[in-house]
Amino acid sequence: MSTQRVVVDPITRIEGHLRVEAILDDSNRIRDAVSSGTMWRGIELILEGRDPRDAWAFCERICGVCTTVHALASVRAVEDAIGTRVPVNADIIRNIMFLTQYVQDHVIHFYHLHALDWVDIVSALKADPRRTSELAQTVSPHWPKSSPGYFQDLLGTLKTFVESGQLGLFDNAYWGHPAYKLPPEANLMAVAHYLEALKWQKEIIKIHTVFGGKNPHPNYLVGGMASAIALESDHAINIERLNMVRTLITDAIQIVEQLYLPDLLAIASFYPEWTQYGGGLGNYLCYGDLPQAGIDDPSKFLFPRGAILDRNLSEVLEVDPRDPEGIREEVAHSWYEYPEGQEALHPWEGTTKPNYTGPKPPYEQLDEQGAYSWLKSPRWKGHAMEVGPLARMLVGYASGREEFREVVGEALGRLKLPATALFSTLGRTAARGLETRLAVHWLLAEYDRLIANLKAGDTATANTERWEPSTWPAECRGFGFTEAPRGALGHWVTIRDGRIAAYQIVVPSTWNASPRDSRGQHGAYEAALLGTPMARPDQPVEILRTIHSFDPCLACASHVIGPDGGTLAEIVIR
Ligand code: NFE
Numbered sequence: 001m002s003t004q005r006v007v008v009d010p011i012t013r014i015e016g017h018l019r020v021e022a023i024l025d026d027s028n029r030i031r032d033a034v035s036s037g038t039m040w041r042g043i044e045l046i047l048e049g050r051d052p053r054d055a056w057a058f059c060e061r062i063c064g065v066c067t068t069v070h071a072l073a074s075v076r077a078v079e080d081a082i083g084t085r086v087p088v089n090a091d092i093i094r095n096i097m098f099l100t101q102y103v104q105d106h107v108i109h110f111y112h113l114h115a116l117d118w119v120d121i122v123s124a125l126k127a128d129p130r131r132t133s134e135l136a137q138t139v140s141p142h143w144p145k146s147s148p149g150y151f152q153d154l155l156g157t158l159k160t161f162v163e164s165g166q167l168g169l170f171d172n173a174y175w176g177h178p179a180y181k182l183p184p185e186a187n188l189m190a191v192a193h194y195l196e197a198l199k200w201q202k203e204i205i206k207i208h209t210v211f212g213g214k215n216p217h218p219n220y221l222v223g224g225m226a227s228a229i230a231l232e233s234d235h236a237i238n239i240e241r242l243n244m245v246r247t248l249i250t251d252a253i254q255i256v257e258q259l260y261l262p263d264l265l266a267i268a269s270f271y272p273e274w275t276q277y278g279g280g281l282g283n284y285l286c287y288g289d290l291p292q293a294g295i296d297d298p299s300k301f302l303f304p305r306g307a308i309l310d311r312n313l314s315e316v317l318e319v320d321p322r323d324p325e326g327i328r329e330e331v332a333h334s335w336y337e338y339p340e341g342q343e344a345l346h347p348w349e350g351t352t353k354p355n356y357t358g359p360k361p362p363y364e365q366l367d368e369q370g371a372y373s374w375l376k377s378p379r380w381k382g383h384a385m386e387v388g389p390l391a392r393m394l395v396g397y398a399s400g401r402e403e404f405r406e407v408v409g410e411a412l413g414r415l416k417l418p419a420t421a422l423f424s425t426l427g428r429t430a431a432r433g434l435e436t437r438l439a440v441h442w443l444l445a446e447y448d449r450l451i452a453n454l455k456a457g458d459t460a461t462a463n464t465e466r467w468e469p470s471t472w473p474a475e476c477r478g479f480g481f482t483e484a485p486r487g488a489l490g491h492w493v494t495i496r497d498g499r500i501a502a503y504q505i506v507v508p509s510t511w512n513a514s515p516r517d518s519r520g521q522h523g524a525y526e527a528a529l530l531g532t533p534m535a536r537p538d539q540p541v542e543i544l545r546t547i548h549s550f551d552p553c554l555a556c557a558s559h560v561i562g563p564d565g566g567t568l569a570e571i572v573i574r
C-alpha cells in the first residue's frame, strides 16, 4: 500500500498555524489524515488570578477575526457565575454585534479566504468583457455594476497586474490546475465581486464602532453593554448614529442577497462533485444563540441548541454544556499533560499544562500514533462533533424551524440537489451563505427591536447591581457561550474570593481541527478529508477546498505561540 504523504504547512488563507498531512492510497485518494495546530499562547493561564470583570478584554484578544465572540462568551460566563442578568437592550445590542460579525466574517471568508479555491484568477484574463457583463446580469440582475465597460476596466487592471509579475496576494496558488472548472467569464465576474466585497467589509463593521467603540475588539461589560444611548444627545449613541447603522444594514442586505448568494449558487453549480466529498463526521453540535427572551430560555434562541448524530435529521438531541458527562476534552494526542489517571475532563475540571513531545522543528512528518497537536480533543458524550454553519443549519432545519427550511429548500431547489448533498464540502460552504442570509435579515429585525424599545422609553443598557465583588458568593462558577461564526464556543469560569481561580475555553476550531481521541476517532477536518481523490498531489487544491470550507482559525483553537518552525510555506511530497 502506498504511504505517500502530502504535507501542507502552513495552510494559508486562514487565521493562525495549521498543518495537514494526508496519506494517499495507490490511486491518489486520501486514506488517512492528520490535522495539527502548531501554535500555543496560553490565554487560559494568563487569566488565572485576575478580576473576572476584566476577563473579556483578555479573551477577546485571542483572535482579531472572530473579534467580539470571546468577549461575549466571557461576560456571559461571569454573569452566569455571579448570578446577574442583563437588560433587554444589552441582549439586543449583543445580538446586533454578533450578527454584524457574522455578515462581515462570512462574506470575507467566501470571497477572500475560500473563493480562490474555486476561482482561477489567471483564467479570468481570457474573459470577454461583453459576455461577462451578460453573465453578471443573469446571475445578479439587481446588482448595478455589471456593464461591459466595468469588466473591460477590471480586465485592464488585472492584465497590468499579472504582466508586472507581481501577483502579490494572488501569487502562489494553483492557477491552471485541472480542478478549476469555471469559464473565464465567471472567473472575471468573481474577481470583480472579490474587490467589491473587500471595499464593503470595512463599512459594515462600523456598527461595532458605534456600539462597542472600536473594531477589532469592541468593548463589552459584565452586566450589560458599555453603550450609552440617548436619542437626542450629542454625547452618546444618538438617532443620527442609529440611522447610520440602519443604512449599513440595508447595504449589507444588498451585498448578501445580490452578490454573495448569487455568486455562491453560480459557482456551486460548476462543482457538483463536491457534494460527494468532505462530509466527514456526520455529527453536529450547537449551543444556539441570539436570545429573544433572555439567556435562560434557549427555546427562544434564533439559532437553536442541539446535536445531531450520524446524519439523523429526524432527531435533535438535547445538549447540556454543564453536564459533567457531556462535553469533555481529551489530550491523548495533544501536547498537554493531564493529572495522573485522567483521560477526559469537563471544562470546569479542565487543566492547561503544556507538554511538548513532538519532533524538533523543522520536521518532515508528525507521528499520529503519539501526540501531534496543540489542540485538545473536545468530545460530546464521547462523540467527535462538527460545529459551525453546517451544524447550525442542520440543527435549525431538523428542529423544524420554518426560516431554516425555507432558505435550505430554496437553495437545494435552485441547484437541483437532494438534502443529502448538504453533508459535504460544498454543503458546508453553502450552509455558511444560507445562514448569512438569515443573519442579515435578523440584523435588521434586531435593529428595529432596539429602536422600538428605545422609543418606548427603555434606554437601560447595563445592570450594575452585582458590579461589586462584595455582592458575589465566595466561590461560584459559570458557563458562557455563543455560536461564533465557526461554531459552538464555550467559556467555563470558576471564581474564588473575587478572582478567577480557573478558566477553560473550548473553541469551535478546536472541535473541528482536533486530533484523534483516546479511542482513535478522528476530528472533523481529518474525517472530512478521507476518501477525497487528488488530481495532482503536488498541488493539493482539494485539501484546501475541504479545510477552507470549515474556515479554520488556529489562533482561536489553541489560544495558547510556540517554537518558531522557521519554514513559512512548504508542500512536501514523498
Ligand atoms: Ni478566530 Fe473563532 C470563530 C472562535 S475559532 S475565529 O468563529 O471562537 O473557531
Ligand code: MG
Pocket: 044, 504, 505, 506, 507
Ligand atoms: Mg481550551
